[in-house]
Amino acid sequence: MPTRLFLACMVLLSIAMAAAAARPATTTAADDAPPTGNCDQDMQDLISNCQDYVKFPADPKIPPSAACCAVVQRANIPCLCSKVTPTVETFISMDKVVYVASYCKRPMKPGSQCGSYTVPGGSLP
DSSP states (O other): OHHHHHHHHHHHHHHHHHHHHHSOSSOOHHHHSOOOSOHHHHHHHHHHHHHHHHBSSSOSOOOOOHHHHHHHHHSOHHHHHTTOOHHHHTTBOHHHHHHHHHHTTOOOOTTOEETTEEOOSSOOO
């Protein structure tokens, strides 16, 4: 049971990091405000709502639920991104993280980092 919880945490953390990296460099004043989300709660919410969409195998990619996207949209991405480690990346497919972030309207900027993963250039799936 602890292994499943750890895996879920890692998956959700990666999604949140991907979403954070997706924010455009030029934003409105409201986007420049510090995140108000609770990092630990965001992590739990991501685990609860998004883990099935980012775990290995890398294919097939499954469109995430509305609940997952709602979490991705409001998550404190900088905080979550700071917690992604190589160990987390062994449990989740970073390609799926990029896909989920894009699907949820928070696409990752090409060339941005999510853990040790660099988001590929060009259009996202």
